[in-house]
Amino acid sequence: xxxxxxxxxxxxxxxxxxxxxxAVVAAFDRRWLGAPLASLREEGDPAAETLSRxxxxxxxxxxxxxxxxxxxxxxxxxxxxxxxxxLRARVAALEExxxxxxxxxxxxxxxxxxxxxxxxxxxxxxxxxxxxxRSAFCASLGIPERTFRYWAARAPAPPAPPSPPPAAPxxxxxxxGRFALELCPPDLQSLADTTAICAFGVDLHLVATQDPGRxxxxxxxxxxxxxxxxxxxxxxxxxxxxxxxxxxxxxxDQGTPYMAEATRAACERLEVEHAPQKEGAPTEKAxxxxxxxxxxxxxxxxxxxxxxLAQACPALRRPDLARAxxxxxxxxxxxxxxxxxxxxxxxxxxxxxxxxxxxxxxxxQRARAEDRSRKLFLASLHDEYHLEEHVxxxxxxxxxxxxxxxxxxxxxxxxxQRACRCQVRRCDLYFxxxxxxxxxxxxxxxxxxxxxxxxxxxxxxxxxxxxxxxxHLDAHPAQRLFQALDGLLDQxxxxxxxxxxxxxxxxxxxxxxxxxxFQRLLPLVWTYEVDATFDAWVASTAAPDGxxxxxxxxxxxxxxxxxxxxxxxxxxxxxxxxxxxxxxxxEGQRPKTRAHPLRPA
Numbered sequence: 001x002x003x004x005x006x007x008x009x010x011x012x013x014x015x016x017x018x019x020x021x022x023a024v025v026a027a028f029d030r031r032w033l034g035a036p037l038a039s040l041r042e043e044g045d046p047a048a049e050t051l052s053r054x055x056x057x058x059x060x061x062x063x064x065x066x067x068x069x070x071x072x073x074x075x076x077x078x079x080x081x082x083x084x085x086x087l088r089a090r091v092a093a094l095e096e097x098x099x100x101x102x103x104x105x106x107x108x109x110x111x112x113x114x115x116x117x118x119x120x121x122x123x124x125x126x127x128x129x130x131x132x133x134r135s136a137f138c139a140s141l142g143i144p145e146r147t148f149r150y151w152a153a154r155a156p157a158p159p160a161p162p163s164p165p166p167a168a169p170x171x172x173x174x175x176x177g178r179f180a181l182e183l184c185p186p187d188l189q190s191l192a193d194t195t196a197i198c199a200f201g202v203d204l205h206l207v208a209t210q211d212p213g214r215x216x217x218x219x220x221x222x223x224x225x226x227x228x229x230x231x232x233x234x235x236x237x238x239x240x241x242x243x244x245x246x247x248x249x250x251x252x253d254q255g256t257p258y259m260a261e262a263t264r265a266a267c268e269r270l271e272v273e274h275a276p277q278k279e280g281a282p283t284e285k286a287x288x289x290x291x292x293x294x295x296x297x298x299x300x301x302x303x304x305x306x307x308x309l310a311q312a313c314p315a316l317r318r319p320d321l322a323r324a325x326x327x328x329x330x331x332x333x334x335x336x337x338x339x340x341x342x343x344x345x346x347x348x349x350x351x352x353x354x355x356x357x358x359x360x361x362x363x364x365q366r367a368r369a370e371d372r373s374r375k376l377f378l379a380s381l382h383d384e385y386h387l388e389e390h391v392x393x394x395x396x397x398x399x400x401x402x403x404x405x406x407x408x409x410x411x412x413x414x415x416x417q418r419a420c421r422c423q424v425r426r427c428d429l430y431f432x433x434x435x436x437x438x439x440x441x442x443x444x445x446x447x448x449x450x451x452x453x454x455x456x457x458x459x460x461x462x463x464x465x466x467x468x469x470x471x472h473l474d475a476h477p478a479q480r481l482f483q484a485l486d487g488l489l490d491q492x493x494x495x496x497x498x499x500x501x502x503x504x505x506x507x508x509x510x511x512x513x514x515x516x517x518f519q520r521l522l523p524l525v526w527t528y529e530v531d532a533t534f535d536a537w538v539a540s541t542a543a544p545d546g547x548x549x550x551x552x553x554x555x556x557x558x559x560x561x562x563x564x565x566x567x568x569x570x571x572x573x574x575x576x577x578x579x580x581x582x583x584x585x586x587e588g589q590r591p592k593t594r595a596h597p598l599r600p601a
Contacts, residue, residue: 016054019045023055024062102142110143114532116151119143121535122528123152178366179212179287181347186213188360189249189367190221190241190272191288192258194229197296199303199329201310202322205229206295206330209241210288213348217341219291219334225326227319231260238266246271251367254279254375273364278373299329355457358450365443374405381412477517478533484511485537485551492547503554511555515562530559 013021022040025032033040038048046054110116119141126132138145178184191210196203208223222241226233234257242248250272252258259276267274277284306325310317348356378397382388387396400408416437473480487507491499518526534555538548 016046019051020054020058023051024059027055027059098140102140104142106142117535118525118529118532119148120152121532122525123148125528125531177283177286178363181213181216183359184213184363185348185356185360186211186346187245187248188213188363189251190238190245191285192234192238192241192250192252193285193288193292194255194257195292195296197225197303197326198307199322199326200306201317202227202319204319204322204326205233206292206326207233207237208288208292209237210291211241212287213346215287215291217338217344219294219337220288220330223327223330225323225330227323229255229257231257231262234258234260234263235266238263238270238272242270242272247273249273249275249364249367251275251277251285253277253285275367276373276376277367279375295330295333298333302329354453358453361446362450372405374401374403374408377405377408381408385415474517475521477514477521478529478536480510480517481514481530481533482537484508484514485534485541485555488551488554489541489543489547492550494544494546497546499550499554508554508558511558512562515558519562527559527563530555 019037019040022033022037026037030036037051041048110119123132123134123137126137127134134148135145137143138148189212191212192208194205194207197206198204204225204227206223206225207229208220211218211221214221222237224233224237238250242250250267252263252274254276257263264274282289303326306316306322348359351359375397378400379393382391382393382396391399473483484507487505487510488499488503491501491503491505491507493500515526515530518530522529534552541548543551
């Protein structure tokens with residue numbers, strides 16, 4: 001029975017096709033032709049040179065067609081009508097979106113230099129990968145071709161300065177010392193001092209207190225103007241400032257009104273710790289000294305005016321008038337000062353309770369000046385060991401204050417061990433010595449624990465800062481890529497002409513992470529963005545050609561590896577071979593071939 005004819009019989013090849021095929025066969029092996037190619041030509045056929053040129057131009061296409069027809073595996077199935085319709089609808093939508101973007105760009109232009117360089121890099125990448133020429137690229141985006149040529153001809157723009165990482169905690173100014181707002185909680189301490197002031201030609205004393213933890217909002221917490229400084233005035237001012245703050249600490253100098261028994265008794269009634277500061281050291285109460293300077297500078301024009309009025313009219317030179325005027329002017333100024341700064345917050349408002357307690361304990365300990373003042377140390381030693389039976393406090397201080405402070409402390413440590421031996425019946429002395437020893441050991445232990453807590457808080461702050469920095473770099477992969485490229489440049493060994501340690505280490509890992517961030521943030525154009533960033537890095541780095549080419553190769557390798565599609569698994573490959581394209585080998589002459597690595601045996 002004859003075989004049915006094919007519905008679409010193959011067309012008969014033309015004579016020119018046969019001649020070109022003969023030229024291809026002759027190029028492979030002339031012995032395969034029964035006669036020379038020149039003898040196969042007839043009158044009207046192209047010349048031999050023409051056939052040679054046609055063969056040279058068509059040979060790559062013929063090779064590709066044969067290679068494609070000979071591929072193993074099942075040919076891809078034709079897409080269904082639904083898939084074709086969906087694909088056409090998607091292409092139409094993308095074309096409309098591209099037209100909309102082109103109209104926006106044509107109207108507003110591209111003014112950002114970074115975006116212009118990004119478009120140039122994208123055009124270069126599209127031309128290499130998909131053969132999109134510059135004219136088609138500019139027409140699809142609505143960019144004048146002349147403008148685009150100018151963008152491509154100029155040098156890459158220098159990189160923009162990187163965004164600063166999250167700010168670290170504000171460093172403490174050097175002139176604030178232990179009274180920095182970050183170290184001094186409010187309602188913990190109170191500074192008291194006296195300064196001279198003149199109004200209506202009358203010399204007055206201004207006694208005032210200040211909360212160092214609130215000084216940025218409240219300059220003075222209480223004050224009084226008097227003709228003569230006395231303990232009674234000091235007690236009145238302290239009662240105004242500390243009546244509602246039991247447990248606070250009062251920092252004063254060693255002036256007579258502040259060291260008087262009336263002042264000490266008032267501190268005991270108010271449940272306030274009396275903490276005199278080191279003698280001859282104004283910086284021990286620096287915040288209130290600066291507050292006095294601010295007050296005097298602000299009120300100097302008005303006070304000078306009152307003094308000139310009193311000079312012109314001597315009847316105005318009255319102490320009561322001077323006190324009243326000074327109180328009125330200073331009260332108005334402090335109210336205006338507080339109202340103008342009420343919007344400010346406290347640096348320790350967000351601190352947890354444990355941190356505030358540690359800061360309070362540290363501030364109290366720093367304010368106790370017995371370990372810094374010879375006079376205060378001797379006075380405390382006289383009181384604790386009850387030496388008033390043998391010598392008065394003032395005489396004891398005058399007798400020993402010429403010695404060095406460290407010598408006094410060494411002598412006191414020796415006294416602790418022998419205090420009970422000299423007077424057996426005075427067990428309170430022995431108890432005092434034991435208490436001093438235990439207190440010293442406890443102080444060391446508490447200081448060590450506070451230091452450990454401070455170290456732990458510093459470690460947590462460093463971890464938070466590092467996490468914030470990493471999050472910042474994740475959102476700005478260009479900065480991470482700059483860091484990686486700088487690290488690779490530092491690894492370059494000019495003598496060896498290669499990277500140290502083979503280029504392994506932190507820079508390569510940072511490079512990989514930067515590329516992954518680019519791919520995550522810009523999945524469609526991330527490769528072009530990487531190229532633009534590399535061009536900006538090259539423009540900002542004076543690197544020689546050798547390391548720059550090596551770094552470019554490393555970057556290209558990592559980028560291509562990340563952009564390469566995943567290899568299909570063996571389950572996705574068809575185990576059924578495609579029909580043979582050529583005639584089968586004669587029986588017994590089929591060559592032995594290796595099994596396909598992805599095909600099951």
